[in-house]
């Protein structure tokens with residue numbers, strides 16, 4: 001089929017009342033951005049819908065990109081031609097022939113008349129086009145108006161006609177940049193990239209903060225985080241990555257605190273540093289990839305201690321997800337292969353043999369009182385390196 005247009009369907013944002021046009025404009029901008037690596041596309045709004053002109057580009061390649069834009073629930077490849085009712089019937093027939101070839105056995109025609117001056121109603125159009133199709137394809141495919149395998153959608157508008165049938169599902173969500181900004185704690189693991197993606201999907205712009213213990217952790221492990229941020233940038237436009245060396249902090253904890261408290265205390269430092277960077281970057285929340293009970297530091301007591309170190313909202317989209325479910329998303333969005341590369345993390349380098357699983361906040365706070373927390377945090381912040389990551 002020679003598709004020349006994409007029809008973009010968006011869900012939730014359709015119901016946002018007078019904000020609707022803002023959302024649509026954002027969506028159009030985000031689609032254009034997503035398509036930039038392929039080419040310059042005409043993306044526009046018409047009759048309360050968004051269209052993408054395909055020009056000579058391969059439609060499957062373009063759909064693959066467009067469907068990644070948050071806020072889109074589906075993308076339909078279609079054929080549009082100058083307004084001519086007979087042409088519409090011809091296109092519908094060509095589309096149906098394709099479907100027969102693909103092995104479908106039942107179909108129905110759905111029509112829309114956007115031009116009220118046209119002498120057939122939508123209903124009459126469906127009957128007329130359906131009749132024409134049946135006459136031409138004979139009994140190679142049958143009409144089933146109740147439960148058709150295929151719908152041939154025909155539209156007659158003021159200036160053009162259009163036929164489409166398939167819908168490729170998008171990820172849903174809300175257009176990027178319509179719900180504030182989040183600072184995501186991005187490790188090199190499987191979880192935090194998924195958590196970041198899920199929050200961005202709800203319309204939040206994303207920044208990332210990564211903690212390392214260079215030279216105890218390698219350049220390569222930072223490279224890996226950069227690669228993950230790059231994959232996220234595909235969905236998020238651009239990701240600013242803040243890289244924080246916490247080696248001095250970990251050394252201090254190692255000297256002054258119980259070995260078993262290392263993970264939980266360094267996690268609390270990470271959160272506080274992230275909170276301050278978030279505030280300076282006008283982020284409204286932190287994001288982590290934590291999930292109840294997954295590891296020692298993620299027991300309810302562990303999470304309670306982590307949470308108590310900051311006052312900014314902390315979003316944990318994976319909190320109730322199983323590892324297998326998280327992996328499924330990681331594979332779908334393309335971060336999994338990078339996440340499983342064997343690079344050490346600052347937590348693994350300094351991880352205690354037997355971490356506390358039920359830390360008590362008073363005890364942890366007491367241990368921390370031996371440290372010059374403020375100075376350690378400030379020193380780490382003073383040495384942050386920043387990088388803007390684009391896809």
Ligand code: ATP
Pocket residue numbers: 184185186187188189190191192193209210211212270287288289290294295297298345346347
């Ligand atoms: P992940 O797969 O995201 O690394 P995890 O299962 O390994 O998660 P933890 O190591 O306990 O779990 O980390 C919990 C969360 O804390 C991570 O999801 C991430 O948001 C944050 N975090 C942990 N280590 C780092 C780090 N080095 N830099 C930034 N954030 C981190």
Ligand code: MG
Pocket residue numbers: 187188189345347
């Ligand atoms: Mg980890």
